[in-house]
Amino acid sequence: MSNPIFWLFALVAVGAAIGMVTTPNAIHSALFLVLNFAAIAALYVLLNAPFIAVVQITVYAGAIMVLFLFVIMLLGAEKLRGVSGGGTWQRGLAVILAAVLIVAFAITFLSGDVLPSASSGTIDTSPTALGLHLFEGYILPFEITGVLLLAAMIGVVILNKSRGGEDA
Amino acid sequence: MLEVTTNHYIWLSIILFSIGALGVLLRRNAIIIFMSIEMMLNAANLLFVTFSRQAGDLDGQVLVFFVITVAAAEVAVGLALIVTIFRTKRSINIDEINLMKG
Numbered sequence: 001m002s003n004p005i006f007w008l009f010a011l012v013a014v015g016a017a018i019g020m021v022t023t024p025n026a027i028h029s030a031l032f033l034v035l036n037f038a039a040i041a042a043l044y045v046l047l048n049a050p051f052i053a054v055v056q057i058t059v060y061a062g063a064i065m066v067l068f069l070f071v072i073m074l075l076g077a078e079k080l081r082g083v084s085g086g087g088t089w090q091r092g093l094a095v096i097l098a099a100v101l102i103v104a105f106a107i108t109f110l111s112g113d114v115l116p117s118a119s120s121g122t123i124d125t126s127p128t129a130l131g132l133h134l135f136e137g138y139i140l141p142f143e144i145t146g147v148l149l150l151a152a153m154i155g156v157v158i159l160n161k162s163r164g165g166e167d168a
Numbered sequence: 169m170l171e172v173t174t175n176h177y178i179w180l181s182i183i184l185f186s187i188g189a190l191g192v193l194l195r196r197n198a199i200i201i202f203m204s205i206e207m208m209l210n211a212a213n214l215l216f217v218t219f220s221r222q223a224g225d226l227d228g229q230v231l232v233f234f235v236i237t238v239a240a241a242e243v244a245v246g247l248a249l250i251v252t253i254f255r256t257k258r259s260i261n262i263d264e265i266n267l268m269k270g
Contacts (some may be wrong), residue, residue, distance in 0.1 A: 093194035119224025152241035
């Protein structure tokens with residue numbers, strides 16, 4: 001395993017995540033999230049998942065974040081300041097709940113019996129193998145995904161249609 | 169340096185998910201809450217890929233593929249909803265979105 005590369009990208013991912021949550025400017029948040037996605041894509045490469053890494057960059061860091069930045073700039077939402085409106089007790093409670101979440105996850109995942117047993121040897125994770133696996137075992141979910149995307153597209157068009165000539 | 173094992177990836181995923189949850193709880197800007205949710209989905213994806221490698225099985229990676237697709241659809245609809253709310257309320261601060269409050 002390539003240790004220094006894992007630690008580098010893990011630190012970048014966590015740092016970008018903290019930056020995303022704490023920075024007051026929404027544009028900076030979005031850019032931190034792009035950095036986080038890129039670091040996770042690098043970890044996917046380390047995890048022997050090159051196709052997922054490329055999809056992560058193109059779909060997440062590319063398409064989805066462009067949509068986010070577009071809406072932030074369209075609404076001028078980067079000016080909305082303030083981390084929490086509900087006083088400091090809400091903030092403290094949120095931090096406590098996040099800590100409880102970490103502990104709960106750690107107990108669940110690291111207890112040992114949820115981990116799949118380690119396999120010997122590496123599998124073929126090339127796009128060809130992944131595509132064959134997708135179309136041999138998951139053809140119905142794949143088709144349903146197409147319907148889902150169509151429904152989402154129609155929903156967005158209906159939601160943002162200007163009503164009765166009224167200027168949107 | 170320490171040997172990197174599956175547990176390191178699990179810890180990274182747990183930490184990223186919790187930071188995302190913290191963002192949902194702390195922030196009042198609807199778009200940033202949305203971005204935090206995306207980060208939580210990403211943490212789950214990282215776990216899927218980790219387990220996929222651990223089990224020597226491609227199913228985890230196929231599932232990540234579907235999660236990314238659903239996330240893309242969700243972002244499109246969610247941002248459209250935020251734009252619609254902004255048109256009526258002139259704000260996306262979730263403390264001010266309380267029309268349903270009795």
